[in-house]
Amino acid sequence: MTTPCVRVPVSEGEGTRQALAERDLLDGDREIAVDDGDIFLPVVDAAVARDAGYAVVERETAERDGPTPPAEVLGFEPSYGRLGDIVILDEDDAERARAIADAIVESDVPCETVVNRASKVAGEFRVREWDVLYGEHTETVHREYGHEFALDVAEVYFSPRLATERHRVVEQVESGERVVDMFAGVGPFAVPMAARGAEVLACDVNPAAIDYLRANAERNGVADRVTALEGDVRETTADYDGWADRVVMNLPHSADEFLDTAVRLAGDDCVLHLYDMAHEDDPFGPSERAIREIAEPAGYEVEVLTRREVRSYAPHELNVCLDVRILRN
Ligand SMILES: C[S@@+](CC[C@H](N)C(=O)[O-])C[C@H]1O[C@@H](n2cnc3c(N)ncnc32)[C@H](O)[C@@H]1O
Numbered sequence: 001m002t003t004p005c006v007r008v009p010v011s012e013g014e015g016t017r018q019a020l021a022e023r024d025l026l027d028g029d030r031e032i033a034v035d036d037g038d039i040f041l042p043v044v045d046a047a048v049a050r051d052a053g054y055a056v057v058e059r060e061t062a063e064r065d066g067p068t069p070p071a072e073v074l075g076f077e078p079s080y081g082r083l084g085d086i087v088i089l090d091e092d093d094a095e096r097a098r099a100i101a102d103a104i105v106e107s108d109v110p111c112e113t114v115v116n117r118a119s120k121v122a123g124e125f126r127v128r129e130w131d132v133l134y135g136e137h138t139e140t141v142h143r144e145y146g147h148e149f150a151l152d153v154a155e156v157y158f159s160p161r162l163a164t165e166r167h168r169v170v171e172q173v174e175s176g177e178r179v180v181d182m183f184a185g186v187g188p189f190a191v192p193m194a195a196r197g198a199e200v201l202a203c204d205v206n207p208a209a210i211d212y213l214r215a216n217a218e219r220n221g222v223a224d225r226v227t228a229l230e231g232d233v234r235e236t237t238a239d240y241d242g243w244a245d246r247v248v249m250n251l252p253h254s255a256d257e258f259l260d261t262a263v264r265l266a267g268d269d270c271v272l273h274l275y276d277m278a279h280e281d282d283p284f285g286p287s288e289r290a291i292r293e294i295a296e297p298a299g300y301e302v303e304v305l306t307r308r309e310v311r312s313y314a315p316h317e318l319n320v321c322l323d324v325r326i327l328r329n
Pocket residue numbers: 124125126157158159162182183184185186187188189203204205206209231232233234250251252
């Protein structure tokens with residue numbers, strides 16, 4: 001069926017759509033179409049649209065059987081992430097972020113809140129600032145590999161992009177192991193490791209992260225195998241020398257400062273998962289040398305099990321992980 005449509009270049013699509021909606025001219029029963037760089041916005045009255053100065057053409061349009069997908073409203077595919085029912089944008093341009101948020105809210109993308117990154121991850125707690133573009137709360141429940149994590153993105157660190165990497169490490173854990181998660185956050189390593197039967201000591205200096213960690217251990221039925229310690233891991237773990245079969249060190253940027261604590265916590269045969277930031281020219285050398293410098297004088301042999309590039313972090317800079325077995329001589 002042909003219907004009257006306002007035709008504009010895709011770059012003007014969102015502004016025109018908003019202007020037509022404000023004049024009650026948009027035909028909400030027909031689908032918006034995109035073709036060869038132009039967007040076609042169905043209107044209810046061709047004459048009024050023409051009088052308002054728009055180019056109106058007759059064109060085939062489909063009947064709308066649901067909300068319009070964001071790409072059709074915007075004329076481009078927006079990039080966004082999801083954390084539970086929060087949609088996360090990474091846009092430098094505030095107007096573009098607002099247009100994407102509006103299109104997402106009006107579409108069938110399920111969400112309660114839309115936020116845009118307003119700062120880098122920073123500070124001891126590794127938390128970032130957000131512009132809340134839609135909704136009122138920044139707390140959500142996120143699912144990852146069958147486990148649920150309650151968290152507030154404004155109060156704690158959490159990156160859904162690391163799900164695959166966390167799963168890779170979690171899968172190495174065997175029932176009965178003793179694990180120290182030195183920088184546990186809300187528990188995305190600690191909880192699934194405990195679910196595999198490990199006894200986990202989970203540490204974090206951020207009180208909000210520890211509150212969520214305890215709640216998440218309860219929520220996932222593993223509270224009896226997770227001990228949460230709030231404070232600087234160098235101090236809170238004083239009673240656990242030689243305790244661990246496995247140590248997770250997920251604090252890239254400052255991992256080196258905590259290697260002596262990791263080695264102090266290690267038992268006679270222990271695997272360390274050391275996350276670090278490194279230059280692409282020598283992604284693993286510095287971390288490996290740093291481990292050897294601490295572990296070998298403490299009486300361990302060092303064997304690197306896995307060298308893994310987790311993701312690109314900045315130009316020429318990589319987030320890497322070394323899985324290292326240290327075995328007492
Ligand atoms: C990069 S986040 C990782 C959180 C979690 N492992 C994850 O994958 O979501 C690092 C965490 O280390 C915590 N942290 C920073 N310095 C610490 C310290 N000295 N002792 C214990 N935790 C610390 C921060 O509060 C933050 O939650």
